[in-house]
Structures are given as structure tokens and as C-alpha cells.
Amino acid sequence: GAVVSQHPSRVICKSGTSVKIECRSLDFQATTMFWYRQFPKQSLMLMATSNEGSKATYEQGVEKDKFLINHASLTLSTLTVTSAHPEDSSFYICSASFPGNTEAFFGQGTRLTVV
């Protein structure tokens, strides 16, 4: 089966610093990757859609300058939380897919804590 690896699984950073989360497709070429955010005991909310080689499409209400997404290759997308604040603390999950495929392959998620 298709494998998506997300790193790190947990990260603690100081308020005001930036943190990068990586999402890699290990055995397929992911033309599209999705980034979700999940607050405790809540559902997954889509933050943005990234297509390889083009700018990410952000959902309404998501700050583009705060959540920088780069999808520079067919196997790697990164989410950078810039100038992180405690309210950015959350669980971030990526999923990857390719054209014509109806199954989303999820990473393990990253628990971000901003102190």
C-alpha cells in the first residue's frame, strides 16, 4: 500500500519561532498533498491544497503568510508555521494523492506545542 511519512511526530517550540513539518510520499508520486488541522476532540479541517510545482490553494480563513506550504517535488511537501504562537498549538495531518486515485493516504500527524 501507499505510504506517507510525516515528520516530526511531535515538536515543541518557543513562541515567535518557526517550525517546519515534512510530508513525504515514500512509494508513489504525490501530485497533490493536503494539509489538515485537528483541534482536540474535533474533526479535521482542511487548511490548504498543494500541487507539485505550483502555489498552494488556501482555505478561507487560513493565513497564507503564517502557514507557508511548499510542494517542490513529487514526493515532498512542507508546512512551515511562522512566528508560532500558543494558539497555533494543534495536531497537523497531511495526506497525499495522485490523479484518478480516490483514496487519500495519510501521514502519522504532527503534534505541535508552542510554549
Next chain:
Amino acid sequence: AQTVTQSQPEMSVQEAETVTLSCTYDTSESNYYLFWYKQPPSRQMILVIRQEAYKQQNATENRFSVNFQKAAKSFSLKISDSQLGDTAMYFCAFMKHNQGGSEKLVFGKGTKLTVNP
């Protein structure tokens, strides 16, 4: 825009019994896919079952089956012979069809299922 509604925030079932989780959705799309995902305490999202809207036959995967009512826009999940390992959050999700690309998933709020010994 599509919406997915799960009206049961929490449910519990005794081990070996059957439980049904409800899901309704709203869309103007004619071709789409519906999913049930399981999220155990590890928080890894696991695909449980998938249904293509153009297929009338309900999908089944071992102990998991769905009751897909397209006209009613209903998509319930039945878990038979419940096991302790089924304890998890269950999310119903919608994906519209895209011939040449990949589409996002729209999730319901989830149902927390507890299987009791």
C-alpha cells in the same frame, strides 16, 4: 459546498455486538465518493470503507458494511461482532469526483465509539 453531518457524538457497544453509526451529507454533485475513516488513539487515519456514489450495491469490508441511501443522502456504517480494537473516533467523509485530479475530503465531526468488554 458539501457538508457532512454525524449526529452521534459518542456511542458505546458491548463486545461482539453490532453497532450502527449515522452519517448524512449534502451535495449537488452527481458523482462522488463516501468514506468512513477510523482514528484510534494513535491518531493515524485509517480507511475503513469506501463507497462510489454511482454504485447501488452497498460496500462491505469483513465486519464493516454501509447502508448507502443516495436519494436520502445517508451513509451509515454498521460494525458487526464489535471488537475492543474498534474503539476509536470514526469520521464520515465526502469527496467529489475529479476525472483528472485529486480532490479534498470533507469530514463530519466524528463519532467516538467505545467497545466495552
